[in-house]
Amino acid sequence: MNETIERYVAEFRAQATRLPGARLPWLAAAREGAIERFARQGFPTLRDEAWKYTALGPIEKKVFPLAQADLGKVSEVGAWLLEDVPHRLVFVDGRYAPALSRVGALPAPSLADSLAEVLARAPHLAEPYLREAPAAGAFVELNTAFMADGAFVQVGEGVIVEEPIHLLFVSTTAGCVSHPRNLVVAADGAAVTVVEHYVALGGGGYFTNAVTQIAAGRGARVEHYKVQQENVKAFHIATVVARQEAGSRFDSHSLSLGAELARNDIATRFDGTGCETTLNGLYVVAGRQHVDHHTTIDHARPRGTSREFYRGILDDRARAVFTGRIVVHKDAQKTDAGQINHNLLLSRDAEVDTRPQLEIYADDVKCSHGATVGQLDDNMLFYLRTRGLEEGHARDLLTYAFAAEVLERIRIRSLRNRTERLMVERMAEAERLKELV
Amino acid sequence: MSLLTIKNLQAAVDGKQILRGIDLDVQPGEVHAIMGPNGSGKSTLAQVLAGREDYQAVSGEVLYQGKDLLALSTEERAREGIFLAFQYPVEIPGVSNVYLLKAAVNAIRKHRGQPELDAVEFLQLVKARMKSMKMGEEFLYRSVNEGFSGGEKKRNEVLQMALLEPRLAILDETDSGLDIDALKIVAEGVNSLRSPERAMIVITHYQRLLEYIVPDYVHVLSRGRIVKSGGRELALELEEKGYAWIEGGKAGAAAGAVR
Numbered sequence: 185m186n187e188t189i190e191r192y193v194a195e196f197r198a199q200a201t202r203l204p205g206a207r208l209p210w211l212a213a214a215r216e217g218a219i220e221r222f223a224r225q226g227f228p229t230l231r232d233e234a235w236k237y238t239a240l241g242p243i244e245k246k247v248f249p250l251a252q253a254d255l256g257k258v259s260e261v262g263a264w265l266l267e268d269v270p271h272r273l274v275f276v277d278g279r280y281a282p283a284l285s286r287v288g289a290l291p292a293p294s295l296a297d298s299l300a301e302v303l304a305r306a307p308h309l310a311e312p313y314l315r316e317a318p319a320a321g322a323f324v325e326l327n328t329a330f331m332a333d334g335a336f337v338q339v340g341e342g343v344i345v346e347e348p349i350h351l352l353f354v355s356t357t358a359g360c361v362s363h364p365r366n367l368v369v370a371a372d373g374a375a376v377t378v379v380e381h382y383v384a385l386g387g388g389g390y391f392t393n394a395v396t397q398i399a400a401g402r403g404a405r406v407e408h409y410k411v412q413q414e415n416v417k418a419f420h421i422a423t424v425v426a427r428q429e430a431g432s433r434f435d436s437h438s439l440s441l442g443a444e445l446a447r448n449d450i451a452t453r454f455d456g457t458g459c460e461t462t463l464n465g466l467y468v469v470a471g472r473q474h475v476d477h478h479t480t481i482d483h484a485r486p487r488g489t490s491r492e493f494y495r496g497i498l499d500d501r502a503r504a505v506f507t508g509r510i511v512v513h514k515d516a517q518k519t520d521a522g523q524i525n526h527n528l529l530l531s532r533d534a535e536v537d538t539r540p541q542l543e544i545y546a547d548d549v550k551c552s553h554g555a556t557v558g559q560l561d562d563n564m565l566f567y568l569r570t571r572g573l574e575e576g577h578a579r580d581l582l583t584y585a586f587a588a589e590v591l592e593r594i595r596i597r598s599l600r601n602r603t604e605r606l607m608v609e610r611m612a613e614a615e616r617l618k619e620l621v
Numbered sequence: 622m623s624l625l626t627i628k629n630l631q632a633a634v635d636g637k638q639i640l641r642g643i644d645l646d647v648q649p650g651e652v653h654a655i656m657g658p659n660g661s662g663k664s665t666l667a668q669v670l671a672g673r674e675d676y677q678a679v680s681g682e683v684l685y686q687g688k689d690l691l692a693l694s695t696e697e698r699a700r701e702g703i704f705l706a707f708q709y710p711v712e713i714p715g716v717s718n719v720y721l722l723k724a725a726v727n728a729i730r731k732h733r734g735q736p737e738l739d740a741v742e743f744l745q746l747v748k749a750r751m752k753s754m755k756m757g758e759e760f761l762y763r764s765v766n767e768g769f770s771g772g773e774k775k776r777n778e779v780l781q782m783a784l785l786e787p788r789l790a791i792l793d794e795t796d797s798g799l800d801i802d803a804l805k806i807v808a809e810g811v812n813s814l815r816s817p818e819r820a821m822i823v824i825t826h827y828q829r830l831l832e833y834i835v836p837d838y839v840h841v842l843s844r845g846r847i848v849k850s851g852g853r854e855l856a857l858e859l860e861e862k863g864y865a866w867i868e869g870g871k872a873g874a875a876a877g878a879v880r
Binding site for chain 1: 671672673674675694695696698699700704705707710711713714715716720721723724725728729732740764781785
């Protein structure tokens with residue numbers, strides 16, 4: 185066991201009795217099991233196929249103590265709010281901040297609350313999802329061992345929650361880690377949209393290790409947005425695991441803009457027939473940023489449809505990894521799966537590794553995939569310049585247009601506008617592109 | 622003063638010489654047609670004049686309004702009043718037509734010392750122009766040329782030309798891919814822009830376009846050189862006798878008539 189792992193285990197021993205739900209035997213056992221598995225397996229290495237292109241040295245070398253949330257540090261979150269999203273749960277260094285949050289009335293028996301609150305008052309609601317680890321992996325184990333809070337969103341049978349629920353995670357403490365754990369449960373026929381949004385106050389590095397579990401009942405619809413805007417010194421590791429029952433739909437959007445090192449594992453499994461999923465993603469990195477998306481669509485049952493649209497823009501010495509794993513089980517006949525990953529390299533020193541991984545064990549299926557890595561199109565640049573646009577303007581315009589095709593898929597207007605503005609603000613020619621948003 | 626003077630222009634693409642000594646003089650108000658078979662260098666000439674970077678002038682001189690045109694960047698040429706209507710207008714997904722049109726108009730107005738147009742002024746201007754080109758307003762909000770039919774693309778080129786009010790318009794195979802109705806609309810658009818200050822170079826393979834856009838001069842390009850110049854009757858003669866007449870050798874007796 186290396187020193188970092190020992191320190192995490194020691195910290196767990198010291199903190200275990202103080203963690204939320206410590207008095208719940210099933211949860212204590214789950215945490216105990218998780219820290220033991222973590223201690224045994226340690227952090228993934230480059231020899232691990234799923235981590236082949238993402239070195240974890242920067243995370244492994246440091247010990248990040250648990251952030252001790254001081255809710256008073258954050259008095260204002262206005263800059264990050266989405267104006268057409270009335271429900272918001274705000275978390276400061278991983279802990280729920282009621283004074284900054286506002287949850288309007290949801291139709292009973294639906295609920296959106298802090299997970300720590302739910303563990304204190306009605307733990308049986310969370311138990312089915314926390315008792316068993318949703319996925320293997322060191323970071324999920326670490327999260328299970330240390331999770332202190334997060335959002336618990338449950339939507340009752342047949343209830344349609346029209347307005348999105350905004351989960352805002354603000355990190356304020358340099359050198360510390362938080363392990364947000366979110367549960368989103370949509371009962372049969374329910375519909376809900378959740379925005380999971382990570383931001384920072386201050387410029388010091390920190391570590392976010394988030395896990396979000398999503399359960400979509402029969403015919404349910406869950407739309408999940410993950411907006412990663414950590415500061416550029418942060419490490420962000422996040423796992424989104426969805427389980428879908430028959431006829432359900434899960435739409436995922438991952439917008440990865442910040443962090444020095446970001447890894448997003450997004451996985452869904454079709455546990456019933458006729459499920460649908462669309463995974464959208466946009467990563468925009470520069471400097472020495474590193475972003476890794478690892479998506480898995482598990483077509484375990486027949487007649488499932490999946491679509492995947494990922495785009496990346498890389499500048500300077502940035503690096504990106506995209507792995508799109510699609511597994512079609514033997515009896516998952518009539519599966520229809522399509523995956524596309526396009527990458528735009530704005531610099532010679534940027535690097536991208538993109539790999540589709542299709543494992544198909546059924547014979548009556550439709551599966552397609554495509555990946556491109558390229559630069560701005562010379563014909564387009566020339567055309568724009570013959571219309572009087574300066575080269576820099578033309579380049580930024582085409583770069584923006586490349587991202588716009590993913591941004592157009594964002595259905596929450598304020599989030600789309602906000603992301604479009606963010607994209608424009610990153611450009612040298614921001615002033616000239618303002619009219620686009 | 623001549624608007625454009627080309628002297629012994631030689632140009633290469635990917636190290637392969639295409640233009641082998643072009644001489645041309647264009648006065649304000651004139652319309653020059655450049656005809657020639659495939660591969661004669663017509664489009665290369667258009668691209669070199671517009672400033673395409675991978676088309677390199679090897680030698681010769683191009684003076685535009687008395688200035689060295691080849692020393693200007695693509696966008697500087699556009700701002701100085703050169704407009705190229707593309708043979709294959711480029712599709713640009715994600716960039717709306719209205720954004721490009723307004724950015725282009727204002728880039729050029731700014732260069733000319735005119736105040737930039739705000740959104741309202743611009744929309745008034747563009748909608749009036751679109752009406753005359755028989756283009757619906759939905760074109761404004763579609764991505765540039767994306768999914769446009771051949772005719773729609775060419776109309777969009779002429780719309781841009783109308784808005785940018787160039788001094789020198791170069792129309793590269795504007796008739797290609799057009800049915801007769803679309804051709805008439807495009808030609809009307811072009812003709813409405815003819816003026817004593819503005820010159821045009823109309824590049825075409827076929828005589829047909831010149832029935833609608835009547836040139837003052839016709840030049841025949843062959844293997845990178847202008848081999849024959851004349852009035853518009855030259856186009857009719859070419860139509861009748863075919864390019865073999867100009868290219869010589871293979872054309873037998875007819876070739877003798879040229880020399």
